[in-house]
Amino acid sequence: MTPLLFTLVVLGISVGAGLLGSLLGIGGGLILIPVLTLLLKVDIHYAVGASIVSVIATSSGAAAAYVRERMANLRVAMFLEVATTAGALTGAFLSGRVGGRGVYLVFGAVMAYSALVMLRRMRSAEAAPVPDDALADRLGLHGSYWDEAAGREVEYRVTRPLAGLGLMYVAGTVSGMLGIGSGALKVPAMDLAMRLPLKVSTATSNFMIGVTAAASAGVYFARGHIDPFIAGPVCVGVTLGAWLGSRYLMGRVNALWLRALFVGVLLWVAFEMLRKGWMS
Amino acid sequence: MNDAPKPGATTATPGEAAPLVPELLISDLLRYGVLASLSLVTLGTLVTFFRHPDYLVSSEALERLTAPHPVPHGLADVVAGALAARGQSFVMAGLLVMMAVPVTRVALSLLIFRQQRDRLYVVITTVVLALLLVSFLLGAAEG
Numbered sequence: 001m002t003p004l005l006f007t008l009v010v011l012g013i014s015v016g017a018g019l020l021g022s023l024l025g026i027g028g029g030l031i032l033i034p035v036l037t038l039l040l041k042v043d044i045h046y047a048v049g050a051s052i053v054s055v056i057a058t059s060s061g062a063a064a065a066y067v068r069e070r071m072a073n074l075r076v077a078m079f080l081e082v083a084t085t086a087g088a089l090t091g092a093f094l095s096g097r098v099g100g101r102g103v104y105l106v107f108g109a110v111m112a113y114s115a116l117v118m119l120r121r122m123r124s125a126e127a128a129p130v131p132d133d134a135l136a137d138r139l140g141l142h143g144s145y146w147d148e149a150a151g152r153e154v155e156y157r158v159t160r161p162l163a164g165l166g167l168m169y170v171a172g173t174v175s176g177m178l179g180i181g182s183g184a185l186k187v188p189a190m191d192l193a194m195r196l197p198l199k200v201s202t203a204t205s206n207f208m209i210g211v212t213a214a215a216s217a218g219v220y221f222a223r224g225h226i227d228p229f230i231a232g233p234v235c236v237g238v239t240l241g242a243w244l245g246s247r248y249l250m251g252r253v254n255a256l257w258l259r260a261l262f263v264g265v266l267l268w269v270a271f272e273m274l275r276k277g278w279m280s
Numbered sequence: 281m282n283d284a285p286k287p288g289a290t291t292a293t294p295g296e297a298a299p300l301v302p303e304l305l306i307s308d309l310l311r312y313g314v315l316a317s318l319s320l321v322t323l324g325t326l327v328t329f330f331r332h333p334d335y336l337v338s339s340e341a342l343e344r345l346t347a348p349h350p351v352p353h354g355l356a357d358v359v360a361g362a363l364a365a366r367g368q369s370f371v372m373a374g375l376l377v378m379m380a381v382p383v384t385r386v387a388l389s390l391l392i393f394r395q396q397r398d399r400l401y402v403v404i405t406t407v408v409l410a411l412l413l414v415s416f417l418l419g420a421a422e423g
Contacts, residue, residue, distance in 0.1 A: 003335035007325065053375050057314055060381050064310040067303050074302075078389060078404055085411040092415070139400065210310075210382035211408065217379045218415035228371035232321045235375065239318060 003229070009040070011233040018058065018241020028238040029055055029180035030111060034269045038276070042230060044100045048179030049225035052217045054238035055181045059209035061239060062246070066203035073143045073200055076158060076190070077208045083165045084186075084212040087172020092219035095177045104277030107178050110185075111270035115263045117188060130195045133159040145200055156197050164194040176216035181209040302392045309388055313381035317374045324370025331367055383412050 001009075013035050017028035029051040036047040066072040095103055136142065141158040167189035175182040183205045190201035220226050329335055386409050393401040 003332075004329060007329075053378055056378050056382060057317070060310040060314050060378075060385075064307045064314075067310070068307040070303060074306075074389070075401065078386075078401060078408065081386075081408045082404060082411070085408055085415070089411065089415050089418070093418075211386060211412070214379050214382040215412055215415040218412070219418065221376070221379065222416065222418075226372075226375060228324070228368045228375060231375055232325050232371040235378065236318055236321055236325075239314065 006040075007229075007233050010036070010230065011237040013039075014054065014234045014237025015241035015244070018054075018238035018243075019245040020241075021058070021238070022242040022245030028058060028242065029178070030114065030266070032234065032238065033107065033179065034111075034273060036230070036234075038269075038272060044103055045095075045220075045225045046227045046230050048095070048103065049217075049220040049227065050179075050231035050234040052179040052213050052220060053226060053231050054235045055175075055179070055213040056210045056217065057235050057239040058242045059181060059206050059213065061242065063203075063207040063210060066206055069146070069203075071145050071199060071203035072207040073141070073158075073196065073204050074207075075139065075143070076141050076194070076196065077204050079139055079141065079161065080164060080168045080190075081208055081211050083168035084172035084175070084208060085215040087169040087174075088176035088212045088215035089219065090169075091173040091176025091178075092216040093176075094173070096219075096223065101277050103178065104273050106174070108270045108272075108274030108277060110174055110178060110180075110182070111266055111273065114185075115266040115270065119263055130157045130159050132157075133161065136161050141194075143200070145197070147199075154197070156200065157195070159195050160193050164189055167193055172212050172215075175209075175212050176219070179216070179220070181213065183209060302389075305392070306385060306388060309385055310381060313377065313384065317378040317381065320374030320377060321371050322374075324367045324372075324374060326367070327370055328367030383409070386412060 014028065014032060017031040017035070020031055021028040032054070033044070033047045033051050036042040036050070037044050063072060067074070098106075136158045139161060141161060142156065143158075144153050144155040146152075147154045168186065171182045171185035171189060174180070174185060183202075186205040186208065187198075187201045190196045190204060191198055196204065217226065386405060390402065390405040390409060393405055
């Protein structure tokens with residue numbers, strides 16, 4: 001394989017990962033890293049470094065729209081970013097300590113967990129009253145958003161900010177260690193613990209992911225794990241794919257069917273990654 | 281009737297102090313930052329292949345490129361490479377612009393919270409900004 005062919009293959013795979021990711025509501029990293037390492041034999045540290053930059057790109061691109069529509073809660077985001085950036089730093093350092101084998105094992109475990117979260121999200125959640133929380137009041141976390149389907153402004157209240165902070169630290173650590181956005185961990189933290197509406201959780205998670213990823217990208221860059229030859233085409237490809245997906249494919253593909261298929265693929269790849277970590 | 285403006289989509293109503301401006305600023309920063317970064321990366325990739333015609337035919341070159349090897353990871357290296365019009369340094373500069381986008385977003389938020397005289401969030405945002413800077417500094421010290 002020549003460098004030109006390699007660049008084109010990586011670009012193509014990245015466009016595909018971005019497309020799929022945007023349809024499934026996850027970042028491209030979860031798809032991209034296994035393909036780069038298992039198929040193209042790229043060193044996992046370079047794969048993670050390339051992925052983390054593409055995560056910043058897709059998150060920032062999507063967030064630009066969410067912020068404009070006032071769907072992302074800027075205060076909740078800033079408050080939780082204290083925990084995610086601290087976690088991202090922890091994770092980036094851990095990945096340097098545990099070596100490739102440990103990264104494979106944790107990656108496999110997180111993939112399997114993400115698959116289960118996606119399965120559960122197919123059920124609809126029941127609405128219970130949101131308990132009052134003095135700290136959430138003090139932080140002014142409550143907000144409102146425009147619900148297109150209902151055609152009105154929906155107000156919501158936020159609770160248990162400290163539980164959210166703790167879960168975000170974990171999500172940040174995973175993100176920093178594996179070079180993924182870990183939206184699969186962030187959305188449940190806001191959705192289940194802090195009781196933000198799902199749409200707001202998704203938008204706010206997207207908005208926060210860029211900052212989390214930037215914190216770990218700084219460490220990877222300084223360590224020399226962000227290789228322009230791999231990260232360049234990955235970054236352009238994933239962004240292009242995510243943009244195409246959200247613009248032309250959203251709503252035209254049966255999301256439920258796609259999601260079921262994806263959960264299967266996710267579990268299989270998780271198994272492969274775990275096996276590789278185990279055997280090496 | 282279909283054109284009825286939805287809240288948040290148009291300019292501020294009288295009596296409210298333009299609540300939308302911070303959101304618009306942040307949104308524009310994200311959008312144009314990503315565009316600038318991707319343009320640099322694309323330009324750099326084209327320059328790389330233009331300057332290394334052997335990359336189009338030789339498969340040995342790939343092994344050098346994908347095996348673990350030193351890549352420029354100091355700010356000075358990247359700037360020097362970009363000045364020498366080395367394609368990979370342009371790509372790296374683009375990737376650095378991408379990393380700077382969220383950091384700039386946090387810095388912009390800090391200015392916005394200061395202007396709103398929101399002391400609590402000025403403190404929170406400063407902590408986030410400090411953690412981001414620490415990540416670049418600590419990484420450099422470790423590397």
